[in-house]
Amino acid sequence: xxxxxxxxxxxxxxxxxxxxxxxxxxxxxxxxxxxxxxxxxxxxxxxxxxxxxxxxxxxxxxxxxxxxxxxxxxxxxxxxxxxxxxxxxxxxxxxxxxxxxxxxxxxxxxxxxxxxxxxxxxxxxxxxxxxxxxxxxxxxxxxxxxxxxxxxxxxxxxxxxxxxxxxxxxxxxxxxxxxxxxxxxxxxxxxxxxxxxxxxxxxxxxxxxxxxxxxxxxxxxxxxxxxxxxxxxxxxxxxxxxxxxxxxxxxxxxxxxxxxxxxxxxxxxxxxxxxxxxxxxxxxxxxxxxxxxxxxxxxxxxxxxxxxxxxxxxxxxxxxxxxxxxxxxxxxxxxxxxxxxxxxxxxxxxxxxxxxxxxxxxxxxxxxxxxx
Amino acid sequence: xxxxxxxxxxxxxxxxxxxxxxxxxxxxxxxxxxxxxxxxxxxxxxxxxxxxxxxxxxxxxxxxxxxxxxxxxxxxxxxxxxxxxxxxxxxxxxxxxxxxxxxxxxxxxxxxxxxxxxxxxxxxxxxxxxxxxxxxxxxxxxxxxxxxxxxxxxxxxxxxxxxxxxxxxxxxxxxxxxxxxxxxxxxxxxxxxxxxxxx
Numbered sequence: 294x295x296x297x298x299x300x301x302x303x304x305x306x307x308x309x310x311x312x313x314x315x316x317x318x319x320x321x322x323x324x325x326x327x328x329x330x331x332x333x334x335x336x337x338x339x340x341x342x343x344x345x346x347x348x349x350x351x352x353x354x355x356x357x358x359x360x361x362x363x364x365x366x367x368x369x370x371x372x373x374x375x376x377x378x379x380x381x382x383x384x385x386x387x388x389x390x391x392x393x394x395x396x397x398x399x400x401x402x403x404x405x406x407x408x409x410x411x412x413x414x415x416x417x418x419x420x421x422x423x424x425x426x427x428x429x430x431x432x433x434x435x436x437x438x439x440x441x442x443x444x445x446x447x448x449x450x451x452x453x454x455x456x457x458x459x460x461x462x463x464x465x466x467x468x469x470x471x472x473x474x475x476x477x478x479x480x481x482x483x484x485x486x487x488x489x490x491x492x493x494x495x496x497x498x499x500x501x502x503x504x505x506x507x508x509x510x511x512x513x514x515x516x517x518x519x520x521x522x523x524x525x526x527x528x529x530x531x532x533x534x535x536x537x538x539x540x541x542x543x544x545x546x547x548x549x550x551x552x553x554x555x556x557x558x559x560x561x562x563x564x565x566x567x568x569x570x571x572x573x574x575x576x577x578x579x580x581x582x583x584x585x586x587x588x589x590x591x592x593x594x595x596x597x598x599x600x601x602x603x604x605x606x607x608x609x610x611x612x613x614x615x616x617x618x619x620x621x622x623x624x625x626x627x628x629x630x631x632x633x634x635x636x637x638x639x640x641x642x643x644x645x646x647x648x649x650x651x652x653x654x655x656x657x658x659x660x661x662x663x664x665x
Numbered sequence: 666x667x668x669x670x671x672x673x674x675x676x677x678x679x680x681x682x683x684x685x686x687x688x689x690x691x692x693x694x695x696x697x698x699x700x701x702x703x704x705x706x707x708x709x710x711x712x713x714x715x716x717x718x719x720x721x722x723x724x725x726x727x728x729x730x731x732x733x734x735x736x737x738x739x740x741x742x743x744x745x746x747x748x749x750x751x752x753x754x755x756x757x758x759x760x761x762x763x764x765x766x767x768x769x770x771x772x773x774x775x776x777x778x779x780x781x782x783x784x785x786x787x788x789x790x791x792x793x794x795x796x797x798x799x800x801x802x803x804x805x806x807x808x809x810x811x812x813x814x815x816x817x818x819x820x821x822x823x824x825x826x827x828x829x830x831x832x833x834x835x836x837x838x839x840x841x842x843x844x845x846x847x848x849x850x851x852x853x854x855x856x857x858x859x860x861x862x863x864x
Contacts, residue, residue, distance in 0.1 A: 460741075
């Protein structure tokens with residue numbers, strides 16, 4: 294396996310050329326990928342908001358945003374600016390400390406989870422050994438923020454929304470983790486980079502979706518439930534709960550919830566593409582193309598080309614899934630809370646357990662296909 | 666002193682301060698909701714300490730189990746039964762508090778004594794496990810720690826059955842504590858419209 298581009302190494306070499314110590318170069322390097330990922334996450338949200346407006350309009354035979362920029366591409370920026378300059382209201386009888394801390398607790402774990410999203414062999418912030426497990430652990434913090442804001446708003450709809458959000462997220466975390474576990478079992482590693490590399494053998498044929506079709510569907514359903522997207526948006530069901538835990542929020546605090554839910558959607562789409570759709574891999578292996586064209590795989594130009602293909606493929610797969618999620622939101626009705634919990638505990642949990650057992654059995658029976 | 670060591674010391678002191686102040690807040694604050702949220706903060710900081718010790722898997726498991734499951738359930742339970750209810754005044758609250766404080770301080774001094782007198786040794790101080798720790802934990806769980814691991818699951822099962830028995834008393838024919846027959850109105854009530862009764 295080639296190492297691909299190593300931007301950190303070359304950056305440090307350049308700084309050392311200016312006579313800086315390697316420690317200082319490392320400290321200057323550290324915030325750069327984090328800033329880059331933060332910016333790309335926020336830009337991703339803007340794109341998704343625009344897509345949501347346009348696709349919902351198309352689903353309902355409307356035109357959608359049109360006047361702000363060409364095809365209304367500047368509409369999400371206008372939305373963001375509006376939220377930014379709106380008055381920040383804390384209700385008189387709300388608990389102001391918890392009211393402020395709630396949205397922060399919802400947003401921070403989601404952004405931290407971007408730590409493990411790889412866009413290429415070395416194009417991620419940190420290849421931590423516990424990889425995907427870090428995301429599962431971090432996403433379990435979110436319900437505390439939701440409960441906190443639901444309680445602090447001092448509003449019965451908010452409290453009900455917060456309780457629903459916590460119940461939903463606890464019940465869907467277990468099948469989600471079990472389906473991830475099946476993939477981890479095949480990879481022998483928790484690291485996201487290893488998970489993608491394990492699928493890179495024969496292009497599209499070696500993607501995990503063929504070996505884990507059930508796991509893929511379970512993961513996608515649970516990811517939608519964790520993101521509180523329709524058909525699982527019970528915590529903020531407008532017709533029943535006004536806006537759930539967001540009811541009392543305005544201005545930037547509301548924008549944090551808004552950002553959090555969209556960043557979470559993009560993150561889930563990225564993780565589905567990493568776990569099941571080959572991550573940054575092109576449907577035909579890049580090594581094979583290079584061999585046909587008779588080019589050395591380690592030539593600098595090829596390296597740049599491979600890295601950009603990796604980024605494009607990851608983002609393309611993720612946005613395909615985001616498109617499906619948006620289409621689902623505007624075409625499906627909402628499930629009831631008892632149907633939601635029944636689906637989670639009585640259907641997805643047993644199926645994901647059976648899937649795990651089956652994967653373990655197949656791994657022992659056919660080690661060459663299921664990562665022995 | 667290198668930058669890495671300085672960062673580590675700063676992180677350690679901040680985390681320890683948060684743990685100590687947070688734990689004090691958990692037991693001293695009047696509002697039970699604040700206590701529950703602070704408990705979550707303490708659990709998170711303990712996970713931070715594990716990270717400093719290079720035990721990233723244990724840290725993530727700590728966050729998943731203690732923050733994501735235990736603390737969420739505690740907060741959930743508090744919010745489901747959140748009645749504004751004044752507690753009954755207790756007699757000689759002052760002397761009770763003094764006694765409990767002295768017991769706690771004695772325990773604390775005992776723990777400090779244990780900490781100072783015992784020599785804490787790693788199995789092999791030179792071998793830094795780091796990223797390998799996940800594999801090591803798995804090996805231990807399925808070999809020499811297999812029995813404690815399984816017994817822990819039986820404990821959890823018992824707790825779960827106990828919780829179901831306590832929560833679903835209405836389905837039993839007789840009360841488990843008093844032995845008297847309980848009325849089964851909740852489950853065998855005929856389907857009467859509520860508005861009819863008012864006439």
